[in-house]
Amino acid sequence: MxxxxxxxxxxxxxxxxxxxxxxxxxxxxxxxxxxxxxxxxxxxxxxxxxxxxxxxxxxxxxxxxxxxxxxxxxxxxxxxxxxxxxxxxxxxLSVDFHDACDAAHRLVSGDGTFCDGDQLVADLSQVLLPGWDDEWLLLERERWDQLRLYALEALEALAQSFQTEGRHLSALQASLAAASIDPFRETPHRIAVEVHLAEGNVACAVKRYQDYQRLLRRELKVAPSPRLTRLVRDLTRT
Structure with a gap:
């Protein structure tokens, strides 16, 4: 070839x-x-x-x-x-799936850094062979979904670690990447709000919260957790 x-x-x-x-x-x-x-x-x-x-x-x-x-x-x-x-x-023959799996495994194991975040997020957001309904694909899709979940949790942990270390830009990038993969998970949104507050960007923190709040109301008819709401409760009072 x-x-x-x-x-x-x-x-x-x-x-x-x-x-x-x-x-x-x-x-x-x-x-x-x-x-x-x-x-x-x-x-x-x-x-x-x-x-x-x-x-x-x-x-x-x-x-x-x-x-x-x-x-x-x-x-x-x-x-x-x-x-x-x-x-x-x-x-x-190079394969996008192999590259994505290798990058995700490095992230989960802690052997790699979040240096190619855009590509990793793009890959982790994809469905394996969309539109195919072959039976042999079922188990492979389950494995891919599990790896995506572990990678997502690793991204959240990485974002939290960056936040603790005061590396706000890295923390924000990692948290937004995790939110892009699964926009309904609260943890990355909470970390993003915390980063904005730590940097004194109150308006950004409130906007991030309100965007997430609208998403949950529109798609799931639920509200953010009390923990997240407490972060901005006093900021949104008029």
Whole structure:
């Protein structure tokens, strides 16, 4: 596959080579996505059975051969490596999902810093293969959702740590990133309000609270917690 080849599965499925989108068959799309979610590779029979569960074993194997043939023709180098009866995505094909998972794991483990926050937030806000209803995707989506949750909690902890250390800008960036991932969670909004108050930005603190309050009323018909409300209660009295 040519340099710059990339597979995207956190947004509508897409393969690009040299910045240009590559059109491939539905079967090849499903095979590439299936292998992208199994970085260690998988047995051909297992791939055929899971990708075409309603077909006979012979038909599923034939479908796999067709998808494999089409999926390996994306460029000068194959997108799928063959090792006996095993299939694995070629290392020359970068995958947005892999990048997002690696970044999220670094954040959760504390090995990385919040240096590429915009990209991480954008990735963590995405649904895995939107619009696909394949049964083999259910467990993978659950795993992705769990990782997103852990990453969100790590962002909140990072924001709180920055706030405690007096690193207000970093705390605000991390809290806003967490709020972007899950706008209904109160913790990042509370931290953002606390940061604004610590910096003396009363108007910003009140606005952040009121925006969150309106969101909860409009979407969930509930109010912010007493803890958050107490932070701005005296500021909003007229």
């Amino acid at each position: 040519s340099q710059g080849a990339r597979l995207e599965i956190l947004r509508p499925f897409q393969v690009t080579c040299g910045g240009r989108r590559v059109a491939i068959s539905t079967g090849a799309q499903r095979l590439l996505a299936f292998l992208a979610l199994r970085r260690e590779g998988t047995h051909r029979r297992s791939a055929a059975e899971q990708l075409w569960p309603d077909c006979t074993s012979c038909r599923a194997a034939a479908n796999l051969r067709s998808a494999l043939c089409q999926g390996r023709k994306l460029g000068s180098a194959p997108a799928i490596d063959l090792a006996g009866h095993s299939l694995v995505l070629a290392s020359s």
